Amino acid sequence: MTDATDASARAERQVARVRDSAAERFGLARDFYLSSAALRPYGNAELSFTHWSRSRGVLAPESVDVPGSPWWRAVNERLLRDKAEARLLTDGVPGTPSARSVEFWLDFIRTPSPGLWYRAHNASIVAGYLRHEELAAAELQVERFMMNVALLRVLFTHAMLIRPRLALGPLAALGPRLADPRGRGVRMFLDLGRSFPAVYPLTVSVEEAVLDEHALARMLDYGLIAPRLAALYAFSAASLEEPRLPSLLDQGVPAYAWPRADRAIWYIGNTGPHLRLIARATGVRLRWESRPPGRR
Numbered sequence: 001m002t003d004a005t006d007a008s009a010r011a012e013r014q015v016a017r018v019r020d021s022a023a024e025r026f027g028l029a030r031d032f033y034l035s036s037a038a039l040r041p042y043g044n045a046e047l048s049f050t051h052w053s054r055s056r057g058v059l060a061p062e063s064v065d066v067p068g069s070p071w072w073r074a075v076n077e078r079l080l081r082d083k084a085e086a087r088l089l090t091d092g093v094p095g096t097p098s099a100r101s102v103e104f105w106l107d108f109i110r111t112p113s114p115g116l117w118y119r120a121h122n123a124s125i126v127a128g129y130l131r132h133e134e135l136a137a138a139e140l141q142v143e144r145f146m147m148n149v150a151l152l153r154v155l156f157t158h159a160m161l162i163r164p165r166l167a168l169g170p171l172a173a174l175g176p177r178l179a180d181p182r183g184r185g186v187r188m189f190l191d192l193g194r195s196f197p198a199v200y201p202l203t204v205s206v207e208e209a210v211l212d213e214h215a216l217a218r219m220l221d222y223g224l225i226a227p228r229l230a231a232l233y234a235f236s237a238a239s240l241e242e243p244r245l246p247s248l249l250d251q252g253v254p255a256y257a258w259p260r261a262d263r264a265i266w267y268i269g270n271t272g273p274h275l276r277l278i279a280r281a282t283g284v285r286l287r288w289e290s291r292p293p294g295r296r
Contacts, residue, residue: 006095011085075128136257169283223278
């Protein structure tokens with residue numbers, strides 16, 4: 001039985017207090033980084049994404065006229081809870097880490113570095129994805145598409161830092177600088193605002209969302225990341241010590257809360273000479289078909 005005063009239980013209560021307020025969720029996320037001068041620079045990427053999620057409305061409580069997303073709220077809570085528990089343990093509150101992701105956050109707090117931040121952050125995010133796939137399945141198709149894009153991008157940025165040759169091939173020297181969570185460059189990779197409308201629920205189809213995507217974002221998703229997905233998920237599974245992660249691909253195609261019958265939708269944006277150019281420049285070839293079977 002969990003002691004009501006241990007770090008895990010106290011972290012749960014901290015998250016429960018902010019559950020029905022998107023602004024207070026953001027505040028709890030921000031306060032973690034403000035708790036130490038050494039941690040402060042690492043909040044840029046996460047807080048930018050949380051701000052965007054808040055502006056979309058996905059973190060809004062169920063009680064409002066336009067409620068948010070149960071899935072996005074749940075994944076956000078996992079990240080908040082893991083960080084809160086690690087912070088409490090660091091501050092001397094009794095208890096033992098309730099999950100491997102909490103242990104990773106402890107490592108980061110004790111010795112902040114870009115690599116340890118990605119390992120901790122991505123472990124919490126992946127744990128949230130795996131825990132809440134049933135909630136994801138209840139979302140619209142275009143929202144589930146976005147979930148997969150968000151995941152593959154954050155895994156890719158981790159690889160740019162730790163395994164830059166895997167991520168960028170001959171351009172590997174650029175990886176660590178671009179992926180550093182303390183810099184602004186990483187937002188180019190994690191910012192979904194270039195790819196999807198900032199509303200919830202989305203009122204466009206997947207096809208419309210992909211074809212309206214900013215050219216740079218499509219180049220990133222289809223030219224850089226898609227040809228590397230199998231290796232990328234294998235790297236992340238090892239780094240995060242989560243062997244279930246590769247199961248979120250189906251023969252190299254994103255498959256989180258995604259039925260095999262709909263996999264052809266992923267091929268829609270795989271067009272344009274600029275995609276082939278960036279793929280070749282980074283040492284890979286486009287692997288997906290240029291259009292879904294049966295489409296013109």
